Amino acid sequence: MRILVFNAGSSSLKFGVFDLNAGETLDQAKHIFKGSFDRFGPKGCDYRHGIDKPVMEPAPYCTLDEATRAVPALLEQAGIGTIDAIGHRIAHGGDRFSAATQLTDTTLGAIDALTPLAPLHNPANLAAVHVARQVWPDLPQWAVFDTAFHLTNPARASTYAVPKDWRAQGLRRYGFHGTSHKYVAHRAAEVLGQQLRDLRLISLHLGNGASACAIAGGISIDSSMGMTPMEGLVMGTRSGDVDPGVFGYVQRELGLDVAQIEDALNRHSGLLGLTGSSDMRDVEERAAHGDTDAQLAIHIYAYRARKYIGAYAAAMGGLDVLVFTGGIGENSASMRRRICEGLGFMGVLLDHDRNMNVDLSARAAPQIQAYGARVNVLVTETAEQLMIAREVASAAARPKGQGARIPVAVSARHVHLCRKAVDALFGKGYELTQGKPLRQQGHWAAVERVALHGPKGSLHNVAILGPLRARTQIEVSRTDSFALGIDAPVRQSGKLDETPQIRLSGPAGTLDSDGLIIASRHIHMAPQDAGRMGVQDGDMVNVTLEATGRDLTFTRVLVRVSENAFTEMHIDTDEANAAGIQGEGAGQISAAATVMPDMTSRPD
Numbered sequence: 211m212r213i214l215v216f217n218a219g220s221s222s223l224k225f226g227v228f229d230l231n232a233g234e235t236l237d238q239a240k241h242i243f244k245g246s247f248d249r250f251g252p253k254g255c256d257y258r259h260g261i262d263k264p265v266m267e268p269a270p271y272c273t274l275d276e277a278t279r280a281v282p283a284l285l286e287q288a289g290i291g292t293i294d295a296i297g298h299r300i301a302h303g304g305d306r307f308s309a310a311t312q313l314t315d316t317t318l319g320a321i322d323a324l325t326p327l328a329p330l331h332n333p334a335n336l337a338a339v340h341v342a343r344q345v346w347p348d349l350p351q352w353a354v355f356d357t358a359f360h361l362t363n364p365a366r367a368s369t370y371a372v373p374k375d376w377r378a379q380g381l382r383r384y385g386f387h388g389t390s391h392k393y394v395a396h397r398a399a400e401v402l403g404q405q406l407r408d409l410r411l412i413s414l415h416l417g418n419g420a421s422a423c424a425i426a427g428g429i430s431i432d433s434s435m436g437m438t439p440m441e442g443l444v445m446g447t448r449s450g451d452v453d454p455g456v457f458g459y460v461q462r463e464l465g466l467d468v469a470q471i472e473d474a475l476n477r478h479s480g481l482l483g484l485t486g487s488s489d490m491r492d493v494e495e496r497a498a499h500g501d502t503d504a505q506l507a508i509h510i511y512a513y514r515a516r517k518y519i520g521a522y523a524a525a526m527g528g529l530d531v532l533v534f535t536g537g538i539g540e541n542s543a544s545m546r547r548r549i550c551e552g553l554g555f556m557g558v559l560l561d562h563d564r565n566m567n568v569d570l571s572a573r574a575a576p577q578i579q580a581y582g583a584r585v586n587v588l589v590t591e592t593a594e595q596l597m598i599a600r601e602v603a604s605a606a607a608r609p610k611g612q613g614a615r616i617p618v619a620v621s622a623r624h625v626h627l628c629r630k631a632v633d634a635l636f637g638k639g640y641e642l643t644q645g646k647p648l649r650q651q652g653h654w655a656a657v658e659r660v661a662l663h664g665p666k667g668s669l670h671n672v673a674i675l676g677p678l679r680a681r682t683q684i685e686v687s688r689t690d691s692f693a694l695g696i697d698a699p700v701r702q703s704g705k706l707d708e709t710p711q712i713r714l715s716g717p718a719g720t721l722d723s724d725g726l727i728i729a730s731r732h733i734h735m736a737p738q739d740a741g742r743m744g745v746q747d748g749d750m751v752n753v754t755l756e757a758t759g760r761d762l763t764f765t766r767v768l769v770r771v772s773e774n775a776f777t778e779m780h781i782d783t784d785e786a787n788a789a790g791i792q793g794e795g796a797g798q799i800s801a802a803a804t805v806m807p808d809m810t811s812r813p814d
């Protein structure tokens with residue numbers, strides 16, 4: 211499969227063409243074209259192209275738009291024929307996009323809506339998407355998000371300790387450089403001949419932007435960038451970590467407004483703020499000639515990175531692999547050495563000759579640790595474009611439905627009552643009081659509650675969900691069924707024949723009713739979502755939960771399609787506990803749908 215990848219920034223456009231198929235290793239992928247445009251002006255721009263020995267020539271394109279439109283002709287000149295798909299790098303996917311996503315009007319709208327989270331980056335990425343959709347209207351185009359890899363970060367890593375209503379507005383840590391961190395982790399495992407799932411790895415991406423990422427068992431569990439790409443390490447022009455108290459102080463004492471403060475922290479801080487140059491080569495050169503500002507900047511840079519290594523080793527309970535990448539990580543032997551200095555206590559020891567003689571040609575990823583050191587230290591070029599191509603190839607090869615994202619909600623124990631039951635429990639003709647509306651249209655939780663009684667014990671204060679049904683149904687978890695002392699079967703809602711009896715009590719009396727079940731997990735689905743995901747009513751799918759901190763796939767999840775349904779998967783509290791979900795989460799369909807066998811009395 212031939213994939214064209216775009217990485218559009220605000221003032222440059224990088225693109226590449228790769229031949230690779232789903233399931234192939236990174237080594238097997240062929241990079242067949244590499245190009246970039248930058249320094250746009252009224253007379254044109256610089257155009258670099260070529261893989262091994264890139265050449266630079268002036269080109270007549272004055273804007274990114276013009277340059278993007280020129281790509282088909284440039285590829286044709288290079289003898290590159292048919293393209294099968296296009297992949298675009300998108301900086302921010304919020305908490306919504308956890309995998310490569312095909313670009314349609316709907317998904318583009320959803321990405322557009324995330325612009326407030328990444329006002330500097332997403333608009334530039336999307337500008338290229340819009341042009342590419344005009345130039346290649348018939349090609350499938352995919353978005354691959356910098357944030358996606360980190361959506362597995364547990365809540366303890368992704369949550370800021372700030373007021374609840376701020377968090378409700380999406381204020382949380384997302385992390386960036388995800389495609390790069392994922393690539394170097396896979397590359398390191400390949401080179402070491404080990405399974406990524408067996409490794410605790412820290413990736414240090416040190417370029418103009420810089421971030422550290424803790425990857426345990428192939429899963430990102432923490433990363434140093436936060437809600438925006440400003441948090442964490444010292445960068446070319448970004449401050450990295452600062453006390454948020456700085457904002458108020460600078461505003462009061464220096465009279466700067468919010469936009470000026472953000473601009474200063476984004477564009478005039480980091481190496482630039484400390485030394486007047488954002489380029490580590492300059493800074494190292496000046497430091498070597500006695501410039502004390504440059505010397506301090508190097509100390510701060512290395513110290514901050516070293517602190518993150520210590521923190522992430524602690525977060526993972528140890529460290530097996532440390533990987534350096536990005537312009538500084540790849541090229542600065544002295545910075546690698548400074549960062550690792552003093553980490554011998556945790557098994558990080560460099561071989562100084564190997565560190566000095568790093569050769570990264572032909573996608574090499576040399577090891578630079580000392581003989582016998584506990585932690586393998588590797589250097590590798592990052593290859594975000596290759597990783598984007600790989601994500602696109604595997605997403606395109608997935609059967610329809612796979613990868614579709616499903617919100618997950620936890621159903622605590624509850625009952626659905628019939629008319630006769632309400633009469634018995636609350637008095638003849640009693641009307642339940644509608645309380646909180648549920649997300650399934652027309653459904654609500656009643657203000658009233660009931661109690662359940664079994665031979666072992668009782669459960670009080672159990673919710674009643676309306677509207678009334680033809681038959682009473684009592685849904686509990688397996689743990690609840692033990693608390694009650696009644697063996698409840700796993701059933702689909704409504705399949706109540708030969709279910710156990712249980713006693714219910716309310717203010718007006720008691721009722722013995724059958725209908726006690728453990729509800730089998732299911733997805734309510736609106737017909738338009740089912741159409742989009744390629745599933746139908748009665749299908750059974752596997753759903754892998756995301757961002758829970760526990761990697762868990764629920765198999766045999768029943769899809770229930772109905773008009774007006776709010777698309778959402780329901781699991782019970784035992785399942786939620788196993789997955790580490792509280793209240794709400796999200797998952798992805800991870801296996802093709804199969805037609806459902808009769809499920810009426812299948813044990814779980």
Ligand code: ADP
Nearest residue numbers: 416417418419488489490491536537538541542
């Ligand atoms: P970006 O994040 O924009 O892709 P790069 O990954 O190319 O940036 O990294 C750019 C940084 O790498 C700059 O600070 C540059 O000075 C630094 N760099 C490149 N080569 C060297 C080198 N030989 N020694 C030290 N720093 C280097």
